[in-house]
Structure formats: structure tokens, C-alpha cells
Amino acid sequence: MSVKQSLRSELVEDLASPSTGSGQAVHTPLLDVKNLSVSFGGKEVVHGIDFTIQPGEKLALVGESGSGKTVTALSLLRLVMDADLSGRSLFRGSRGQIDLLTLPERELRAIRGQDIAMIFQEPMTALNPLFTVGEQIAEVLELKLGLGARESMQAAIQLLAETGIPEPERRVKAFAHQLSGGQRQRAMIAMALACQPKLLLADEPTTALDVSLRGQILDLLDGLQRKNGMAVLMITHDLNLVRRFADRVLVMENGYIVEQGPVSDVFERPQHSYTRRLIDSKPARDNAEILSDPTRPPVMQARALRVTYPVPLPGLRGWFKKGEFVAVTGADFSIPAGRTLGVVGESGSGKSTLALAALGLLPHQGELQAAGKAWGPDAARNKAIRRVVQVVFQDPFSSLSPRLTVEEIVGEGLLVHEPDLPAPERRQRVLQALAEVGMGEPQGSVTGPPQDGMRSPGGQDVVGLLQRYPHEFSGGQRQRLAIARALIIRPELLVLDEPTSALDVTIQKQVLQLLQRLQRERGLSYLLITHDVDVIRAMAHEVIVMKDGEIVESGPIYKILDAPEHPYTRTLVANAG
Amino acid sequence: MSPSQRAWLRFRRNRLGYWSLLIFCTLFVLSLGAELISNDKPLIARYNGQWYVPILKSVPETTFGGDFQTPTDYLDPFIQQQFAKPGNFALYPLNPYHHSTLNYFAKEPNPSGPSTENWLGTDDRGRDVVARLLYGFRISVLFALVLTVIGVVLGIITGAVQGFFGGKTDLLFQRFIEIWGSMPELYLLIIFAAVFDPSIGLLLALLSLFGWMGLSDYVRAEFLRNRQLDYVRAARALGLSNWQIIWRHVLPNSLTPVVTFLPFRMSAAILALTSLDFLGLGVPPGTPSLGELLAQGKNNIDAWWISLSTFAVLVSTLLLLTFMGDALRDALDPRKAEK
Numbered sequence: 015m016s017v018k019q020s021l022r023s024e025l026v027e028d029l030a031s032p033s034t035g036s037g038q039a040v041h042t043p044l045l046d047v048k049n050l051s052v053s054f055g056g057k058e059v060v061h062g063i064d065f066t067i068q069p070g071e072k073l074a075l076v077g078e079s080g081s082g083k084t085v086t087a088l089s090l091l092r093l094v095m096d097a098d099l100s101g102r103s104l105f106r107g108s109r110g111q112i113d114l115l116t117l118p119e120r121e122l123r124a125i126r127g128q129d130i131a132m133i134f135q136e137p138m139t140a141l142n143p144l145f146t147v148g149e150q151i152a153e154v155l156e157l158k159l160g161l162g163a164r165e166s167m168q169a170a171i172q173l174l175a176e177t178g179i180p181e182p183e184r185r186v187k188a189f190a191h192q193l194s195g196g197q198r199q200r201a202m203i204a205m206a207l208a209c210q211p212k213l214l215l216a217d218e219p220t221t222a223l224d225v226s227l228r229g230q231i232l233d234l235l236d237g238l239q240r241k242n243g244m245a246v247l248m249i250t251h252d253l254n255l256v257r258r259f260a261d262r263v264l265v266m267e268n269g270y271i272v273e274q275g276p277v278s279d280v281f282e283r284p285q286h287s288y289t290r291r292l293i294d295s296k297p298a299r300d301n302a303e304i305l306s307d308p309t310r311p312p313v314m315q316a317r318a319l320r321v322t323y324p325v326p327l328p329g330l331r332g333w334f335k336k337g338e339f340v341a342v343t344g345a346d347f348s349i350p351a352g353r354t355l356g357v358v359g360e361s362g363s364g365k366s367t368l369a370l371a372a373l374g375l376l377p378h379q380g381e382l383q384a385a386g387k388a389w390g391p392d393a394a395r396n397k398a399i400r401r402v403v404q405v406v407f408q409d410p411f412s413s414l415s416p417r418l419t420v421e422e423i424v425g426e427g428l429l430v431h432e433p434d435l436p437a438p439e440r441r442q443r444v445l446q447a448l449a450e451v452g453m454g455e456p457q458g459s460v461t462g463p464p465q466d467g468m469r470s471p472g473g474q475d476v477v478g479l480l481q482r483y484p485h486e487f488s489g490g491q492r493q494r495l496a497i498a499r500a501l502i503i504r505p506e507l508l509v510l511d512e513p514t515s516a517l518d519v520t521i522q523k524q525v526l527q528l529l530q531r532l533q534r535e536r537g538l539s540y541l542l543i544t545h546d547v548d549v550i551r552a553m554a555h556e557v558i559v560m561k562d563g564e565i566v567e568s569g570p571i572y573k574i575l576d577a578p579e580h581p582y583t584r585t586l587v588a589n590a591g
Numbered sequence: 592m593s594p595s596q597r598a599w600l601r602f603r604r605n606r607l608g609y610w611s612l613l614i615f616c617t618l619f620v621l622s623l624g625a626e627l628i629s630n631d632k633p634l635i636a637r638y639n640g641q642w643y644v645p646i647l648k649s650v651p652e653t654t655f656g657g658d659f660q661t662p663t664d665y666l667d668p669f670i671q672q673q674f675a676k677p678g679n680f681a682l683y684p685l686n687p688y689h690h691s692t693l694n695y696f697a698k699e700p701n702p703s704g705p706s707t708e709n710w711l712g713t714d715d716r717g718r719d720v721v722a723r724l725l726y727g728f729r730i731s732v733l734f735a736l737v738l739t740v741i742g743v744v745l746g747i748i749t750g751a752v753q754g755f756f757g758g759k760t761d762l763l764f765q766r767f768i769e770i771w772g773s774m775p776e777l778y779l780l781i782i783f784a785a786v787f788d789p790s791i792g793l794l795l796a797l798l799s800l801f802g803w804m805g806l807s808d809y810v811r812a813e814f815l816r817n818r819q820l821d822y823v824r825a826a827r828a829l830g831l832s833n834w835q836i837i838w839r840h841v842l843p844n845s846l847t848p849v850v851t852f853l854p855f856r857m858s859a860a861i862l863a864l865t866s867l868d869f870l871g872l873g874v875p876p877g878t879p880s881l882g883e884l885l886a887q888g889k890n891n892i893d894a895w896w897i898s899l900s901t902f903a904v905l906v907s908t909l910l911l912l913t914f915m916g917d918a919l920r921d922a923l924d925p926r927k928a929e930k
Contacts, residue, residue, distance in 0.1 A: 373828045400830035413821035417594055417843040426839075427829045483593055499825065509828075 042106055044069045044213060044245050045090070050101035050115075052082070052089050052269075060086055060269045062101065067213065067245050069106075072236075074248045074256040074277070076292065077266035078518035079489075083249050086266070087215045090114060090247075091126050105129070107212070128158045131206035135218040137198035141190035147174070147201045148186030154208040173204040178234055195361075196227040203234065210242055217249045224360035225545055226582070229589045232259055251519065253292060254590075257281060265289045295519040297526045297552035310351035311386055313402070313507045313539040314372060318380040319345040321364075321371050341367035342563050345380075349507060349556075352533065354540040356554030356571070358547065358586060364563040365543045369511045372541050373405050385506060401431050404500035408512035410492035414484040420495060421480040424448060427503040444480065447502040451494040451528060453479065490521035494528065501532070507539045514549060526552055547590035551575060559583045601922040608918020611911040618911075622729035626684075629722040631665055631692040633681035636674065646684075666696060686710070688719035690726040690879040702887075702894040712896040714887050720897060724904050726879035731908070734791065735860035741799040742856060743849055746806030751845075753807070754814020755837055761811070768804050776801045784872045791874055798863060806852060813845035847923050854916035858909045865905060881905050 043066035052060040060082040067073050077083045088094045090103055092114065103114040107129045114122065126132075134140040142150060148170045155166035167186065174182035177200040190198055199219065206214060216235065220228040236259060239246050248260060256263055256277060263280050265273040265288065273286040284290045320343045324336035342364040349355045359365045370376045374384070374394035382389045385402045394400050404427075407413040414423055425444045428435055435443070484492055493513065500508055513529070514522040526549065532538055542553055550557060550571070558568040559580065567580040578584045603609050621628065632645040638655055645665065652663045655673050663670060666687065674681040688694065688709070694717045697703045701717040711720035749768075753761045780797055787793055817823065818841055826836050861881075867873035868882025869889075881901055888898025 370824075373824075375824065375827055394830070397830050400828075403828070405825055405828045407821035407825065409821060413825055415822045415840050415844060418839070419593075422839075426826065426831070430830045430835075485594070486592075496825070499829075503829070 042111070043067060044071075044106055045247075046102075046104040047090070048102045048104070050086065050089070050099070050103060052085050052094065053098045054096060058269065060089070063266075063269075063271045065264055065271060065274065067247060069212065069245055070239075070243045071245045072239060072248065072259060072261045073246065074250060074260035074263045075266060076250055076253065076256055076263060078251060078292075078520065080268075081266040082269040083266050084217055087132075087217055087247060087249050090215065091130060091132065092119075092122060093132075105213075127154055127206075127211070128209045129211055130213045130215065131209065131211040132215040132217065133199075133202045133206045133219050136222045137195070137202045138190060138222075140202055141198060143190050146187050146189055147193065151186075151201070151205045151208055154205055158209045169208070170204070173208055174201065176238070177201070177204045177207075178230075179204075195223050196230065199223060199227075199231055200234065203231075203238070207238060207242065210244070212244055214239075214244055214246045215249070216246060218251070219248070220255065221250070221252070225547070225589050226360060226585045228255070229585075235259070253281075253296075253519070265292065291520050295523045297514075297523055297548050299530075299552045310537075312348045312350050313385060314347075314349040314389070314541070315383045316345055316347050316372075316381065319347075319368075319371065319382055320379040321367050321376055322379075340563055342371065342378075342560075345558075345565050347556075347558055347565070347568065349539050349541055351506070351539055352537040353555040354533065354542050354553050356542045356544065356550040356557040357560060358544060358550055358557065359560035360545060362562075363560040365560050366511060367563075368560070369405070369509050369541065369543045372507075372509050373403055374400070397431055401427070401503045402505055403507045403509060404503065404505040405509045405511065406493070406496050406500055406513050409516050410489045410496060411484075411516075413496050414492055414499075416484055419481050419483055420444075420448075423484070423495060424498045424502055427499065431503045441480070443502060444498075447498040448479065448495075450501060450532070451498045453491065453494050453498065488521075489517050490525060493517060493521075493525050497525075497528065497532075501536075505538070507541060510540055510542045510544075512544055513542070515544065515546060522549075529553065547575070547587060551590075559586070598922045602918050605918035605921060607914050608921075611914035611918070615908075615911040615915065618728070619732050622725055622732065625725045625729055626689075628684055629686040629688060629690070629719075629725050630684045631687060631689045633665055633674075633683050636679075636681035638674065638679050640678070645681075664695075666692070666694065668696060686719065686721050686725075688722040690718065690722045691877065692719065692722065693717045694719065702891055702897060704894070705896050711900045712894065714884065714897055715891055715894070720884070720900055723879045723884055724881070724900060727881045727884060727901075728904060728908065730791075730874070730879060731861045731864055731881055732857075734795070734864050735857045738795060738798055738802060738860040738863075739853060739856045741795070742802040742806060743853070745799065745803035747810050747842075747846075747849060749803060750807040750810025751814055751837060751842065754811040754845075755818050755833070755841060757815065757818075768807065772801075772804050774801070780867065780872055789873065789875045791878075794864070794867065794873060798860070802856075802860075806849065806856070809848035809852070810845055813848060814841055817841045817844050851916070851920045851923050854912040854919060858912040858916075861905075861908060861912075 045067040047063065047065050049062045049064060050060060051058055051062045063086065065073075075083045075086065085094055085097070089097060089099050092099065099115050101115065104111050105114050105125070107125060112121075112125075114125070117125070141147065145153075148167055151170035151173055152161075152163070152166035155161045155169050156163070159166075161169065171182045171186050174185055179185050179197055179200050185193065185197065185201075190201075193201060199222075203219075219235065220231050223231060232255065235246065238244075248255070250256060260277050263274065263277050264271050265280070265286065267288045273280060273284065273289045280289060281293060284293055321341050322338040323341055325339045326332045327335060327337045345368065347355060357365045357368060367376065371378045371382065374389050374391060377391055384393075384399055387393065387399055389399065389403075418426075421441065421444055424447055425440050428440050428443060484495070487495065510529070514525050517525060529540070530553065533540065540553070542550070544550055554571050556569070557571050557574040558565045559574065559582065560566065561580075561582050567574060567578065567583050574583060575587055578587050626646065627634065630646060634644070634646050636643045636645055643650055643654075645663065649662045651660045652658065652670070653660055655663060655670055657663065657667075657670065665671070665681065665683070671681075673679065694709065694713055697709070697713060697717060698706075701713055702715045703709065703713045703717075705712045709719045709721070711724070713719055714723060749764065753764045783793065783797055823836060823840055826840050831839070864873060864880070865882040865885065868880040869886050870882075871886065873882055874880050881904065884897055884901040885905075888894065888901060891897060
């Protein structure tokens with residue numbers, strides 16, 4: 015309770031501090047949210063927040079996952095199921111000022127889509143797969159503006175053209191799956207803008223897109239915002255995006271708005287410690303570099319590596335033959351001992367396939383060697399080489415089996431590679447591995463009564479930790495568990511497949527620091543797969559850039575980032591901000 | 592707390608399902624001891640200074656002053672008179688009829704209505720309906736349990752093999768299931784009932800042959816989903832063998848539909864046995880069974896006590912199972928699990 019009170023007092027101070035009042039304060043705001051609280055089944059997740067949006071303003075709402083930012087936006091339109099809302103949300107619409115939270119459902123429906131529109135994070139699931147894009151945009155126009163079928167289809171083509179979709183006449187008849195990710199998001203935007211709303215709620219509009227597309231979508235939103243003069247409430251966790259897009263920013267933490275103000279002020283003089291931590295969370299390169307030891311042979315080498323997937327052929331031919339989809343072709347690389355090879359590229363460029371091949375889980379053609387020996391699914395039966403290469407996956411929620419305890423998960427590798435190890439020693443090794451990833455300390459509430467004889471060196475009760483299940487840990491802790499699971503059998507190469515992209519920025523920084531420390535201490539090599547240039551900048555020594563299954567550029571980190579040659583690399587680096 | 596413990600807590604929070612489970616288990620345990628509750632032999636008897644345990648050991652009638660060497664009919668008024676003599680006594684079970692006991696001493700013609708002697712009357716051969724129901728319930732539930740266990744084991748194995756290995760294995764198995772599933776199950780049963788002597792074992796075998804397919808599809812789907820999750824990949828990278836991965840990782844995470852369907856499969860099995868018995872294709876004649884009682888009720892439509900009581904037992908059994916199933920489904924629902 016005391017934490018909340020202190021937060022609340024800080025909040026009051028923040029609000030009391032004079033914001034750079036331009037002429038805007040004179041106008042009545044477009045949206046005036048007062049003391050908004052949202053709770054689910056008696057549990058409050060948003061605690062009485064206040065904010066305003068002026069007409070034509072670009073407001074960003076930032077915070078980490080679980081901070082309540084999406085719930086806040088959705089509850090403005092009362093789109094959250096089973097939520098209890100309290101407070102007021104005054105919207106100045108076409109019929110004067112109304113409270114969105116008490117408006118009858120029927121009248122609220124008139125506001126939704128017309129005065130306030132929304133775009134979502136994942137356009138693939140936000141568009142109905144059974145209707146064409148045109149039909150879906152036309153539906154809005156027919157419903158809200160009462161246009162006829164032919165007129166609304168014309169208007170839909172017009173809208174698609176405005177959002178920069180090439181050949182709108184043809185695309186209007188396309189289904190969601192026939193469009194690329196960027197085009198889908200553009201179509202979503204076209205749909206949201208169909209009725210020229212006064213306020214656009216954009217919930218992580220670029221998160222599901224590739225880096226090179228993010229900038230384009232942002233520019234599009236920016237242009238349309240200026241043209242239509244609408245206000246935008248952008249929900250995001252990406253500070254680069256805020257800096258680039260928004261006028262004013264609200265920072266949310268645990269259901270409180272801890273700081274708000276013009277973007278430049280907040281970024282240059284963050285008042286609240288949480289804001290400082292957020293801004294500070296850009297992954298940093300550890301200064302204490304180790305030089306690679308030239309006497310050690312490379313951990314992994316590939317020459318003309320080619321990986322294909324069988325795909326069914328259409329018609330009768332498919333009965334006898336399988337076609338092939340080339341995911342990676344002609345890949346040459348080498349991972350020196352104790353160094354990190356970064357692999358960047360957008361989704362579909364073959365980088366995850368490369369990771370699976372490096373793990374020896376996919377059949378391949380060409381040459382691939384791990385620890386000087388031929389490597390692949392057949393060689394992987396040899397347990398001695400198997401333990402050389404281990405993996406950490408992107409999603410910490412699907413990478414740990416939910417029905418095993420921490421001890422079972424982390425100790426699993428020992429069961430395979432050192433089956434003769436007696437149980438107490440195995441437990442000791444598990445504890446050691448956990449300590450190494452910073453999980454040796456008691457993690458918050460430790461469940462279960464302490465048992466005799468099982469105390470960590472520091473006298474802490476760690477049995478609770480060993481007997482807990484993955485769902486009791488946060489994303490960052492789970493990622494640490496995944497790292498411990500890989501480290502326990504002492505591999506030489508760790509394949510990191512987007513190791514931090516599912517984590518909040520502050521956690522991301524901690525995990526990257528952990529990985530850098532482990533590399534220093536143990537001389538580990540990493541194959542780091544990512545789409546995030548910031549992560550590459552912090553971690554990699556060598557970089558390869560992939561596009562459409564081919565390596566388009568490779569070289570030392572400084573060369574790739576400072577003087578990119580390939581046009582794709584250039585957009586990538588430019589968009590990283 | 593492990594995920595299954597959490598599911599159990601959620602199950603307990605559903606009062607209807609939890610109480611259904613308690614009531615069902617109590618009834619089942621009681622029916623397992625049916626011989627002690629409903630039997631035509633006294634639990635213990637004393638006659639002329641000697642102790643007898645007739646329920647365990649058959650005693651000839653001559654022992655108690657009868658005329659024949661045959662096993663004693665303890666419902667015979669003469670025998671009961673003998674026990675009523677001072678110094679003698681017999682402790683009868685709560686309901687003094689076995690399911691096969693013919694009540695030769697009923698006051699009305701068979702089927703006779705409810706009376707103080709036969710609480711729910713007798714069937715058309717003079718057997719006590721309460722006893723028939725009790726033993727019939729036991730057979731139904733035991734049959735359903737065995738059939739469910741066999742079906743679940745077969746379903747998990749076949750589903751796991753299809754889902755985990757995928758590809759050609761999956762393709763061939765699926766075609767086999769399609770062919771197998773299109774066989775006319777009921778006609779096969781009729782044919783087999785004509786060829787072989789009817790027995791519970793035969794019924795179990797035949798129904799098991801066709802009962803595993805539904806579950807196998809669910810397990811297959813779960814395996815297909817789970818085998819490509821990251822924790823399975825990580826296990827592969829650690830070097831676990833296929834069977835280790837199935838056993839440690841995929842199987843425990845694929846059992847949700849299996850557990851959810853358990854009560855519903857039980858009730859389906861009870862219903863299947865009942866319908867077959869009703870048609871006369873089920874258990875051998877003389878075996879107490881709910882379906883056979885229903886058939887009697889149909890044939891003796893004015894003997895309402897047969898059909899009504901059987902109907903009540905059947906409906907409450909199925910209802911209890913359905914309530915349990917609902918609660919279980921809610922308890923295992925991943926969306927509710929998150930809250």
C-alpha cells in the first residue's frame with residue numbers, strides 16, 4: 015500500500031509541475047479523462063488516471079507490458095470484456111460533450127468507428143479472413159455514412175490509394191492473406207480512417223511489422239494525421255517511435271501515469287525514476303571487450319549452406335514428387351570462439367531456419383561443421399557434439415514446458431549427457447547454473463516451508479525455487495531459466511533466436527548484460543538472430559545480413575553499421591533510429 | 592503449485608461438479624460392496640449355539656432343520672421361523688435380496704408393486720428391483736470404467752504416434768481411421784452377438800475396437816501443436832530421444848482433452864451398454880443391467896415402478912457425470928486458468 019501511496023504522491027507532484035503550456039490549454043480538450051479506474055473481478059489494474067487529448071494532438075502512451083496501457087485505451091471505447099470502469103471520459107464529439115463511460119451502448123456504437131476509430135497491433139487477426147479488404151472498408155462506410163454499395167466501394171478504393179497501397183482497384187478485391195504485412199496494416203488504417211474520425215487509437219500499430227516497414231507506416235500515420243487534423247493516441251513500448259511521432263507522452267507504470275509532458279521535455283529531463291529507467295534501457299555494449307583468441311579454432315563453420323523445406327506440389331504431380339522451398343541458400347559464415355555472430359533480417363528472410371540448421375535440427379546441403387566435425391541431424395545423435403551447440407528461444411512462455419519444475423527443466427540436459435550423476439550432485443549443478451544466471455537469490459515470495467539440509471551457501475532457502483513451475487516467473491526470469499538450461503551442459507556455442515524481443519525494454523537490457531557477462535567469463539560463442547539493430551549493436555562482433563534466404567552483406571559490426579553497402583542494410587540501419 | 596494442483600483447486604471451486612464427484616464416488620464405493628447391502632444370505636447367523644457366516648459359506652438347509660441337502664433359502668418363512676426361536680438369530684443385509692433371488696413368497700403376482708418387502712417392487716420374474724438396480728449400476732460403472740481406460744490408452748497411443756511423427760505415418764493412420772470408422776459398428780455387434788455367446792468381455796472387446804478413434808483425433812491435434820513448440824525444440828537440442836520427448840514434454844502437455852472427456856466418455860459408455868442391453872444384444876441373460884430393466888419396463892408398461900426407478904437411476908448417473916465433466920472442462924480451460 016505504501017508503494018502505491020508514494021507513487022500517487024509522485025503523480026500529484028508530476029501533475030503539479032508546470033507543463034509547457036502553449037495555447038492549447040485554452041481550448042476544451044477533445045478527450046478529457048478524469049479519474050479512470052479499470053478493474054477485473056475486483057482487482058484494480060488502472061488506478062484513477064487523468065489525462066487529456068487536444069484536437070489534432072499526437073499523444074503517446076508508453077509503458078511495459080502489464081502497465082495497463084492497452085486496457086486504458088480499450089476502455090475508452092468500453093471494448094474490454096468483464097471490466098468494471100469508473101471515472102469519467104468526456105469526449106467532445108459532433109453532439110457536444112458526452113461521457114463515454116456512461117453513454118448507452120447504442121449511442122456508443124455510433125461513436126465507435128465514426129468519431130473514434132482504432133487500429134490494432136496484428137492486422138492479420140484484426141481483418142476478417144472471409145471478406146475482401148474492400149468489403150470490410152465499404153461495410154464501415156455503408157453503416158456509418160449510409161453510402162450505397164457502388165459509392166462505398168469507390169470510396170474504399172480512394173482510401174486504399176490514400177494509404178499508399180499500389181493498384182488499389184485490384185487490392186480492393188484481395189483477402190487479408192493475399193496482402194503483405196505492411197499492406198494489411200495500411201488497409202486497417204484505411205478502414206479506421208473511412209469516417210474521418212476525430213480521434214484515432216493506435217495500439218502498437220507497428221510492433222508486428224518488419225523494421226523497414228515501421229518507418230513507412232509511421233510516416234503514413236503522420237501524413238494522414240496532418241491532413242485530416244485528427245488526434246492520435248498511440249500506445250507503444252517503443253521509445254524510438256515516441257520520439258519520432260508524438261507531441262506529448264504519458265508514461266504508465268503499474269496502472270498509474272507516472273509522468274507526462276511534451277516529448278522533448280520528458281526525454282531530456284525525465285523526472286520519474288521509472289521514466290529514466292525506460293529511457294536508459296537502450297541496450298549498451300559492455301566496455302570490457304575480450305579479444306578473440308586466434309589460436310582457438312572457430313566453433314562453427316558453414317560453406318554454401320542450403321536448407322530447403324518440402325512443399326506439396328499442386329495436382330497429380332504432388333502425389334509422386336515434393337516441391338521444395340529454399341529457405342537458406344549459399345550461406346557462408348564462421349563463428350570464431352568467444353565471439354558473437356549477429357544475423358539480421360526481416361521475417362521470412364531465413365534467419366530462423368539458419369538457427370535451426372545451426373542447432374542440427376534440420377537436414378541441409380553444403381558444408382556445416384561444429385567444433386571441427388561435420389554437423390547435422392545425423393551427427394546430432396552423437397551426444398558429445400550435441401552438447402556443443404545449445405539454444406535460447408524468443409518466447410519465454412513457450413520455451414519452458416509448463417508441467418515441469420525448475421529443477422526438472424534446468425537439470426534435463428544432465429539427464430541426457432551425464433546420466434550417471436547422482437541426484438544430490440545434479441541438484442548442486444542446477445543450483446550453480448541458476449546462480450550463474452542470477453537466479454540464486456530468493457525470487458520474491460518463495461513458496462513452501464524451508465526444508466532442512468537444502469540451503470544455498472548464503473543460507474537462503476532455494477528449495478522453493480527448484481520446486482516452482484514456469485508460470486510463477488516473469489518473462490525475464492523465464493528467459494534466465496532458459497539460459498540456465500542451455501548452460502548447464504557447458505556448450506561452446508549458444509544459438510540465441512531473438513532472445514530479447516519478447517521482453518520489456520528494461521528486462522531486455524538486463525538479459526543482454528547477462529549474456530555479455532557469460533560470454534566474457536566462459537568464452538562462449540553466440541549465434542545471435544535478431545531483427546533489432548540496437549541488440550546487434552550491443553552484442554555482435556561480426557554481422558551477416560539476410561534477405562530472401564541469401565546473405566546480402568557480411569562483415570565486422572562497425573563496418574556494417576557505419577558504412578552499410580547493400581540498400582536493404584541501409585534502410586535497416588536508418589530505421590533503427 | 593503445479594498446474595494440475597491449480598486445476599484441482601478450480602475444480603473444487605465449482606460446487607456442483609465437486610459434489611457430483613463426491614456423490615458419484617460414494618455411490619460407486621457402496622455399489623462395490625453390494626453383496627453386503629443387498630443379499631439373500633444373512634451376514635451372520637447363530638443357530639443352536641453355532642455361528643454361521645452364510646454370506647461366505649453355503650450352508651445346506653438340513654443344518655437349520657430343513658428337509659433337503661440344497662443350499663438354504665433364507666427367505667423361506669420356515670427358515671425364518673427357525674431363526675426367530677430364542678437363542679437363534681440371523682443378521683440380514685439391509686435389503687434381503689440378491690439380484691438373482693426370485694421372491695417365491697410375494698403376495699402379489701409378478702411383477703409386484705412396491706411393498707415393505709420389495710421397496711421398489713419386483714420385476715416380471717419376481718426379482719427385487721432395488722437389488723437389480725444396485726448390481727446393475729455397479730456393472731454399468733465398472734464396464735464404463737474399463738471401456739474408458741482401454742479407449743483412453745488406445746487413443747493416446749495412436750494419437751501420440753500420429754501427431755508426433757506426422758508426415759506419412761500420420762497420413763496412413765488417418766486413412767486407416769477413416770476406413771475403420773466407416774465400418775457399421777452396430778451391425779457388427781449384432782452379427783457377433785449371433786455368432787458368439789454374449790458376454791461382457793466380448794462387448795468390451797467390440798466396443799473398444801471402435802471407441803478409441805474420437806479421442807485419438809484430439810490427442811493427435813494436441814501433439815501436432817505441442818511438438819513444434821520451443822520447449823520441444825530445446826529438448827531436441829539437448830539431445831533427448833523421441834520417446835523421452837514424448838514422455839517428458841509432449842504427453843503431459845497434451846492430456847487436457849483426455850481428462851476433459853473422461854466423464855463424458857464414461858457416460859457415453861454407460862449409455863452404450865444400456866442401449867445394447869435394451870436391444871437384447873448386451874450382457875448375457877440373468878446379468879443385472881439397467882438396459883434389461885428398461886426393456887422389462889417397456890414390456891410391462893403398467894409396472895411403472897420398473898421403468899420409473901430405472902430411468903431415475905440412469906438419469907442421475909448420467910447427470911452426475913455430466914456435471915463432473917462440465918466442472919472439469921472449466922477447471923482445465925486455459926483461458927480461465929490465466930485469471
